[in-house]
Amino acid sequence: MIEYRRVYKSFDGAPRSNGSNHAGVVWSRAMRLLTSLLATSSAGAAAAEGDIALRPHGWVGTTDDWARGLGIAFVFLAAVILVLAWRRVRETGLTPRIKELLILPLVVLPAAIVFFGYSHGIESSKTVESCGSCHVMKPYLDDLRNPDSEALAATHYKNRYIQEHHCYTCHTDYGMFGTVHAKWEGLGHVRRHLTGDYTLPIKIAHPYPNRRCLGCHGQSQKFLKSEGHPKEDMPKLLSGENSCIDCHGPAHTPAAAAQTASR
Amino acid sequence: MASALLGALLSLVLFLHAGPYTLVAFMFLAQPLLLLGMLLFAVQVFKDLRREKLL
Numbered sequence: 001m002i003e004y005r006r007v008y009k010s011f012d013g014a015p016r017s018n019g020s021n022h023a024g025v026v027w028s029r030a031m032r033l034l035t036s037l038l039a040t041s042s043a044g045a046a047a048a049e050g051d052i053a054l055r056p057h058g059w060v061g062t063t064d065d066w067a068r069g070l071g072i073a074f075v076f077l078a079a080v081i082l083v084l085a086w087r088r089v090r091e092t093g094l095t096p097r098i099k100e101l102l103i104l105p106l107v108v109l110p111a112a113i114v115f116f117g118y119s120h121g122i123e124s125s126k127t128v129e130s131c132g133s134c135h136v137m138k139p140y141l142d143d144l145r146n147p148d149s150e151a152l153a154a155t156h157y158k159n160r161y162i163q164e165h166h167c168y169t170c171h172t173d174y175g176m177f178g179t180v181h182a183k184w185e186g187l188g189h190v191r192r193h194l195t196g197d198y199t200l201p202i203k204i205a206h207p208y209p210n211r212r213c214l215g216c217h218g219q220s221q222k223f224l225k226s227e228g229h230p231k232e233d234m235p236k237l238l239s240g241e242n243s244c245i246d247c248h249g250p251a252h253t254p255a256a257a258a259q260t261a262s263r
Numbered sequence: 264m265a266s267a268l269l270g271a272l273l274s275l276v277l278f279l280h281a282g283p284y285t286l287v288a289f290m291f292l293a294q295p296l297l298l299l300g301m302l303l304f305a306v307q308v309f310k311d312l313r314r315e316k317l318l
Binding site (some may be wrong): 065067068071072075076079082083085086094099102103105106107109110112114116117120121122124130133134179181189190219237 | 268308
């Protein structure tokens with residue numbers, strides 16, 4: 001809600017078009033409506049991420065906001081045309097005119113819906129909320145958001161070392177196949193959660209690879225010139241023989257978060 | 264038509280509330296339903312073209 005007001009206000013503050021220019025006024029009003037709609041959806045996303053960052057002047061939403069908005073619009077359009085066509089078919093049968101009309105909701109719009117569905121769905125699956133939507137992840141989320149936690153993940157979260165998608169950034173390899181692999185493993189997580197095929201406490205499936213840390217830290221001077229990372233140890237770090245987590249861990253302290261919550 | 268409508272409505276759930284379950288439902292239910300609607304429509308068009316001896 002805060003987000004909505006801020007964005008709306010910033011757009012409101014823009015120089016208005018001349019009152020005599022009707023097209024300009026209509027355009028300005030349409031843009032204000034569209035912006036406020038997008039702001040509402042992005043406000044939801046921002047609130048979900050716990051983010052209250054101010055948006056720049058003239059903010060018209062992210063690509064994901066647009067994908068979501070267009071996806072909803074296309075679903076409604078397809079549904080309306082299908083219902084109308086259905087009623088006509090019951091009255092007059094499947095005439096060539098109706099078949100022509102059906103090209104839109106049966107061929108064109110489904111392609112657009114699938115495109116925007118993947119665009120929005122894949123982007124949304126990167127959020128912390130998406131990872132935390134399974135109840136077994138709650139202690140990890142609590143730990144991540146606990147400002148008193150000294151765990152590596154919580155330190156990154158509270159200091160905003162990672163801007164957004166905090167779980168995803170550290171648990172995905174870089175590049176396109178990193179994303180594909182992460183999504184494939186994510187499907188496995190959903191299956192295990194649905195079937196109850198997991199044991200507590202949950203553990204990371206594979207040893208945490210150093211390349212995920214080095215993707216951000218690898219070229220930083222703080223890493224390269226640190227006394228804790230002598231040159232002779234670099235090959236071991238790069239090969240993964242020495243794990244970053246060995247010295248900088250633990251990555252998560254879910255048990256500590258659970259104790260804090262129960263107090 | 265019913266298949267496409269159901270597929271579209273399932274997709275709407277993903278757009279309104281994106282999460283792991285809705286994404287899986289979209290991938291494995293909505294998408295095949297939309298594809299089924301498209302295929303059945305293509306079959307109907309193909310039959311019409313054969314009947315009109317255009318193919």
